[in-house]
Amino acid sequence: MPVIALVGNKGGAGKTTLCINLASGLLRRGSTILLDTDPQRSSLQWRDISDASDLVAVVDAVDDVKAAVSQYQNRCEWMVIDCPPSVHSEQTRQALSCSDIALIPVLPSPLDLWASIHVERTLDWARSVNPGIKALLVVNQLEPRTRLSRLMHDALAEIALPVATTAIVRRVAYRNAMLHGCSVLDRGAEARSAAEEIKNLTDEVVKQL
Numbered sequence: 001m002p003v004i005a006l007v008g009n010k011g012g013a014g015k016t017t018l019c020i021n022l023a024s025g026l027l028r029r030g031s032t033i034l035l036d037t038d039p040q041r042s043s044l045q046w047r048d049i050s051d052a053s054d055l056v057a058v059v060d061a062v063d064d065v066k067a068a069v070s071q072y073q074n075r076c077e078w079m080v081i082d083c084p085p086s087v088h089s090e091q092t093r094q095a096l097s098c099s100d101i102a103l104i105p106v107l108p109s110p111l112d113l114w115a116s117i118h119v120e121r122t123l124d125w126a127r128s129v130n131p132g133i134k135a136l137l138v139v140n141q142l143e144p145r146t147r148l149s150r151l152m153h154d155a156l157a158e159i160a161l162p163v164a165t166t167a168i169v170r171r172v173a174y175r176n177a178m179l180h181g182c183s184v185l186d187r188g189a190e191a192r193s194a195a196e197e198i199k200n201l202t203d204e205v206v207k208q209l
């Protein structure tokens with residue numbers, strides 16, 4: 001069962017947003033469990049506001065990530081882990097020690113890029129305990145016509161981690177889906193462009209596994 005961790009060293013980069021939408025994309029391929037390991041429990045809150053029965057199952061794994069991974073690994077085909085906003089947290093370290101791939105959302109801003117340097121170091125550590133782990137930076141909240149977003153491409157080249165071909169654009173559809181306790185894949189025409197990029201990202205991640 002492939003395990004995908006959403007990690008990063010800053011709040012607000014989009015870990016929870018990508019986690020929820022990616023898990024919803026994977027659910028269309030097979031049974032999927034989302035482990036919420038962030039003490040803020042945002043993924044659990046998202047699941048709580050929905051009464052749909054066909055949504056991704058979200059499990060509270062804040063206290064012991066490794067135990068939750070072993071407990072649920074034979075019960076699903078895909079597992080996605082939402083991590084706290086620090087690569088030094090126990091939850092992130094445990095998640096990295098048992099994941100097949102780490103996805104690192106980064107915003108097109110210098111502060112966020114600098115924060116990903118810490119992620120690079122943490123991944124070096126993760127490889128010492130989990131040699132097979134892969135990593136992929138995912139640009140999130142891209143504003144395609146801005147100079148900053150164009151500069152982002154040059155800046156990303158300085159980081160020694162591969163970057164996903166699919167960038168996630170800043171769209172109100174992501175916030176609306178969160179508010180409604182669903183994913184952008186469940187929002188019909190209103191979220192068509194967002195759904196398209198989430199499907200592309202899901203395909204890209206699955207190809208790495």
Ligand SMILES: Nc1ncnc2c1ncn2[C@@H]1O[C@H](COP(=O)(O)OP(=O)(O)O)[C@@H](O)[C@H]1O
Pocket residue numbers: 008010011012013014015016017018042085140141142168169170171172174175178
């Ligand atoms: N692509 C996007 N477009 C618009 N808003 C987004 C996007 N990604 C995230 N957001 C919003 O940005 C905020 C932070 O995202 P969140 O997923 O909670 O980050 P994290 O889990 O890394 O702290 C939330 O309000 C979320 O709705």
Ligand SMILES: [Mg+2]
Pocket residue numbers: 015016017038042083
């Ligand atoms: Mg979060």
